[in-house]
Amino acid sequence: MPTDLPVGLKATVSVPGSSANLGPGFDTLGLAVGIYDTVEVETIPSGLEVEIFGEGAGDLPRDSSHLVVKALRAGLKAADVQAPGLRVVSTNSIPQSRGLGSSAAAAVAGVVAANTLAGDPLDADTIVQLSSAFEGHPDNAAASVLGGTVVSWTDVPVDGVTDPSYRAVGVEVHPDIRATALVPDFHASTNAVRQVLPSHVTHTDARFNVSRTAVMTVAIQRHPELLWEGTRDRLHQPYRADVLPVTAEWVNHLRNRGFAAYLSGAGPTVMVLHTDPIPEKILDSAREAGLRVIELDVAGPVKASLSRA
Numbered sequence: 001m002p003t004d005l006p007v008g009l010k011a012t013v014s015v016p017g018s019s020a021n022l023g024p025g026f027d028t029l030g031l032a033v034g035i036y037d038t039v040e041v042e043t044i045p046s047g048l049e050v051e052i053f054g055e056g057a058g059d060l061p062r063d064s065s066h067l068v069v070k071a072l073r074a075g076l077k078a079a080d081v082q083a084p085g086l087r088v089v090s091t092n093s094i095p096q097s098r099g100l101g102s103s104a105a106a107a108v109a110g111v112v113a114a115n116t117l118a119g120d121p122l123d124a125d126t127i128v129q130l131s132s133a134f135e136g137h138p139d140n141a142a143a144s145v146l147g148g149t150v151v152s153w154t155d156v157p158v159d160g161v162t163d164p165s166y167r168a169v170g171v172e173v174h175p176d177i178r179a180t181a182l183v184p185d186f187h188a189s190t191n192a193v194r195q196v197l198p199s200h201v202t203h204t205d206a207r208f209n210v211s212r213t214a215v216m217t218v219a220i221q222r223h224p225e226l227l228w229e230g231t232r233d234r235l236h237q238p239y240r241a242d243v244l245p246v247t248a249e250w251v252n253h254l255r256n257r258g259f260a261a262y263l264s265g266a267g268p269t270v271m272v273l274h275t276d277p278i279p280e281k282i283l284d285s286a287r288e289a290g291l292r293v294i295e296l297d298v299a300g301p302v303k304a305s306l307s308r309a
Helices: 067-078 102-117 124-132 139-146 190-194 203-221 224-230 245-255 280-288
Strands: 009-020 029-044 047-054 085-092 149-155 165-171 178-183 260-263 270-274 292-296 303-308
Touching (some): 009 102, 009 139, 029 047, 029 102, 047 067, 067 085, 067 102, 067 124, 085 102, 102 139, 139 149, 139 165, 224 260, 224 270, 245 260, 245 270
Antiparallel strands (some): 009 029, 009 303, 029 149, 178 270, 260 270
């Protein structure tokens, strides 16, 4: 029988956005970036109340279909507790459906809020598992949970019945590395952008990406001079170029000038990893082209606190 939570508990969660793939590490590499959503969850006498401010305020649902609410309930179930009612207030800074991990951040926020209300019975591995299940891959969610860079993977059981296992480990990030996001003013559906990917790739392209993923794990930790080489990819970005032409144009524009630019997640955001500042002339050109420029630090792990309302 689940334990009943008292009325008046309040969990506050600050969860960073994320950038997935980092070029070659498709559904594997992730990086937490310093743009945050804040979610407050309060136990109330009954019912469900949802308020949303900031990014997505005009589009996101305010009922039980909200991803934060779904993840919150999954977290409460995993922690073996229940609440008489819930009030959820989300203040969002992460752009929605732009390749900066907004959905993963919502899932992480819900699970971590539930864990905080329950007294922190869930460990980081369980939080990664629960939040990743909403997306079907762990790169974004794991980055938001653990902070820094993550190497993640999925174990799919052969029985076809047992749920997949989502795993991740943190990787130290060189202190000089910064990130700059160029964010177009249109959305990209992860599912739609995935549909353009081929069902098979050549052995040559697979070998290329394996090598560049290995290079990237070294570049991000100790050799940032290898970031350009480590962000090269042949498995997904070339196929997505036709459906994300603005993104592809800016990735190529920056890479031709020596910057480690890549498609962030499923896009349409262009992410650049660098140690030296990007010249203002280039950033001004991006702004003139209608792209929002966001300069970001590498973020730490999700943070949460508990209080009484």
